[in-house]
Amino acid sequence: MTDLLYWQALNRAMDIELAEDDSVFTLGEDVALYGGTYRVTEGLLAKYGEWRVRDTPISENTFTGLGVGAAMLGLRPVVEIMTINFALLAMDAIVNMAAKIPFMSGGQFPMPLTIRMPGGIARQLGAQHSQRLEVMFMNVPGLRIVVPSTPQDAYWQLRQAIRSDDPILVLEHELLYFQKGAVDETAIAPPLHQAQIRRAGRDLTCITYSRMSTVAQEAAAELASEGIEMEVIDLRSLSPIDWESCVQSVSRTHHCLIVEEDCRFAGTGAEFCATLQEFCFYQLDAPIQRVAALDLPTPFNGALEAATIPAKENVVQAARKLMGLNQGVSQ
Amino acid sequence: MKEPILMPVLSDTMQTGRLTRWNKSVGDPVHKGDALAEVETDKAVMDVEAFADGYLAGPLAPVDQDIPVRQTIGYLVDSPALTKAQPSAADDGKETTEISQPPSTNGAGSNASPLAKESKDHSGAASPAPPAASVVPTSEVTPSAVSAPSEGADLSGSSPYARALAADLGIDISHVPAGPDGKIHASQVIAAAVQPQDADLRLGPPFLIRKPSSLRAAVARNMVASLSIPSFQISADFALQPLQARSKAQKRSFTLALARACALTVAEDPYFNTVWTAKGLAVRSRVDIGIAVDTGAGLITPVLRDAAERPTAELAEDWRILLDKVKTGRLVPExxxxxxxxxxxxxxxxxxxxxxxxxxxxxxAILAVSAPSDNGKTVLTLSCDHRVIFGADAARFLQRLGQRLQDPSWLS
Structure with missing residues (x-):
């Protein structure tokens, strides 16, 4: 067990997979010489050479398409798209090719393709570089999407993604790269798409993922000091979603709070909410609540940017409201 | 300046208060400390005092309605001119009935205090209230007092889980009172499940629902709470005549003498001054005797503090003051x-x-004292919390009490 930064855990996972399987290779902008924008491929060019760690021109649809083709022929490409915002340029390769080919070929072509994408709102990268587009990919059948929130999950889930024969998007949060956490390389990984209870609680269930999982845990600590025990479920995967873990928890707490960094309107939380009420309607003691980002392009100004996404206080307030505790006397 | 006058919080348990009367009318000058109104709490009637000099301004909260604590019940203003700002200030004294008829848009959701809505309405174009509304007396059947902050339209209801729970528990959810947000949640269903069921009146004769007085409601609450105490009774016959004679000779009230006898006997066995709590046995350092008094309107239990240690003369004075307060309905929770x-x-x-x-x-424990039987002796029955007191303790208690009644030379 060692303490690693999130990027180091990903780097370690890449290193092991490249070492263990000759068919694994990685490509993308600045992955080789520069070592990756967030250092995830650092040192790999020297170790594995330019055939397996390959810089590409700024041409997302092309190099992602190259990954699709390589996967069809039996290689295990790991494509890095510098941020999820640039994936908009690679939509045809991802949506029309990677997600469709295994189905349209009747399973004749596998698609062992991994696409890594940093995303989420970092610090003042502007509206075009601060999008959370996971919901777009969730709406594409045929893709799997994982959203590791800890170095351990980053390590496990990237390795599992590379070994999978399905196209998998690994969405890494830009503010998590320099978070430190324990990584046990000998521990047996939980199933790729299984949710994890980050904090147990009896009063309400908070369903969240990626960086918001850490925000929710901070909120849960504060709520605990007020006597509200909030369970925090980190989904770890957005497609498929581990509904069973969610339903089990909500059936115990009868209260459900969804926290997402995505925009509220038609965001990921909308899907969680809709499906959970189908499963848990008779277990709900209050309407499911969502804490989400504001529905607007992210402002560049730092204070305004922070105001658009959920913070700990928003989660605490929403939890209090959900528990019917926010009705103090206001004069 | 216009400062709201709030319903005061007069005890830890007080959630609502009921104004029994306004001592001042709108436009009256008031001085700091003046009793503006009288408010009836759990058991007592207390004054709402002016917190500053000024003039009383409306709208005033209605009398005889439960009003949540810290709710605005009226205003203090700087100048008499400001008190005239209210449209109804002309017909002085009528405010109370007028605002008891909130011009709410939907009759159903008007649980909130009338004032909350009224104060908004008053600020703007104030049209004279329809006179018809102002003479309609306040209905006795008042809605529940603690009400939701009325934000947005209320969807009817109860949560799905509350309904499922009610179905499982065999509870008719239409009889479950809503929670503070106006909805029925699981906690309300559970509360209803553990509470005794209301009688089903639908099959009986026609009826009216009258709101119990605060005192009656408090007694009812306390009696239900006492159901959780596993108790037993033990009785003995004693002649009370010696104590009666002695108290007469010493010019003390017999009730006081009896309380004193109990206090001295309690002091000899700490368990009789101990109460069972979830945290452990609460052993009290002082014997405080509560004496049940029939006020005609209900039951109240003024307390003689430290009744074992203090001189009888002091207790007698306390008792006189307490009885006086009982008569005027001015006992405070303490x-x-x-x-x-x-x-x-x-x-x-x-x-x-x-x-x-x-x-x-x-x-x-509580001691029940009846009238003497034909043989001249009186049956004293001691009810005890068996978690704290056991049968033999209770028997010894009565023995010792009996000796004190037999030989009351201790009474000074």
């Missing part, structure tokens, strides 16, 4: 709460030769 032992005396009813009393929450 006067009637927190006794560690209770005495209930029905001796003035010669037909009643035996009864037993219910151990109130917070005490471990």
């Amino acid at each position: 006067d009637y709460q927190g006794a560690s032992f209770y005495v209930s005396n029905l001796g003035i009813f010669p037909e009643i030769t035996q009864f037993d009393a219910i151990v109130p929450v917070g005490a471990s």
Whole structure:
């Protein structure tokens, strides 16, 4: 067990997979010489050479398409798209090719393709570089999407993604790269798409993922000091979603709070909410609540940017409201 | 300046208060400390005092309605001109009835205090209130007091889980009172499940629902709370004549003498001054005797503090003051709460030769004193909390009390 930064855990996972399987290779902008924008491929060019760690021109649809083709022929490409915002340029390769080919070929072509994408709102990268587009990919059948929130999950889930024969998007949060956490390389990984209870609680269930999982845990600590025990479920995967873990928890707490960094309107939380009420309607003691980002392009100004996404206080307030505790006397 | 006058919080448990009267009218000059109104709490009537000099301005909260604490009940203003700003200020004294008829848009959701809505309406174009509305008396059937902050339209209801739970528990959810947000949640269903069921009146004769007085409601609450106490009764016959004679000779009230006898006997066995709590046995350092008094309108239990240690003369003075407060309905919670032992005396009813009393929450025993039987002896029945007091303790208690009644030379 060692303490690693999130990027180091990903780097370690890449290193092991490249070492263990000759068919694994990685490509993308600045992955080789520069070592990756967030250092995830650092040192790999020297170790594995330019055939397996390959810089590409700024041409997302092309190099992602190259990954699709390589996967069809039996290689295990790991494509890095510098941020999820640039994936908009690679939509045809991802949506029309990677997600469709295994189905349209009747399973004749596998698609062992991994696409890594940093995303989420970092610090003042502007509206075009601060999008959370996971919901777009969730709406594409045929893709799997994982959203590791800890170095351990980053390590496990990237390795599992590379070994999978399905196209998998690994969405890494830009503010998590320099978070430190324990990584046990000998521990047996939980199933790729299984949710994890980050904090147990009896009063309400908070369903969240990626960086918001850490925000929710901070909120849960504060709520605990007020006597509200909030369970925090980190989904770890957005497609498929581990509904069973969610339903089990909500059936115990009868209260459900969804926290997402995505925009509220038609965001990921909308899907969680809709499906959970189908499963848990008779277990709900209050309407499911969502804490989400504001529905607007992210402002560049730092204070305004922070105001658009959920913070700990928003989660605490929403939890209090959900528990019917926010009705103090206001004069 | 216009400062709101709030419904005061007069005790820890007070959630609502009921104005029994306004002593001042809108436009009256008031001085700091003046009693503006009288408010009835759990058991007592207390004054709402002016917190500054000024003039009383409306709208004033209605009398005889439960009003949540900290709710605005009226205003203090700087100048008499400001008090005239209210459209109804002309017909002085009528405000109370007028605002008891909130011009709410939907009759159903008007649980919120009328004032909350009214104060908004008053600020703008104030049209004279329809006179018809102002003479309609306040209905006695008032809605529940603690109400939701009325934000947005209320969807009807109860949560799916509350309904499922009610179905499982066999509870008719239409009889479950809503929670603070106006909705029925699981907690309300559970509360209803553990509470005794209301009688189903639909099959009986026609009826009206009248709101119980605060005092009656408080007694009912306390009696339900006492149901959780596993109690037993033990009785003995004693001649009370020696104590009666002695108290007469010493010019003390017999009730006081009896309370004193109990206090001295309680002091000899700490368990009689102990109460069972979830945290452990609460052993009290002072014997406070609560004495049940029939006010005609209900039951109240003024408390003689430290009744074992203090001189009888001091207790007698306390007792006189307490009885005076009982007569004027001005007992405050400190006067009637927190006794560690209770005495209930029905001796003035010669037909009643035996009864037993219910151990109130917070005490471990209560002594019931009836009228003497034909043989001249009186049955004393002690009800005890068996978690604290066992049968033999209770028997010894009565023995020791009997000796004190036999030989009351201790009474000074």
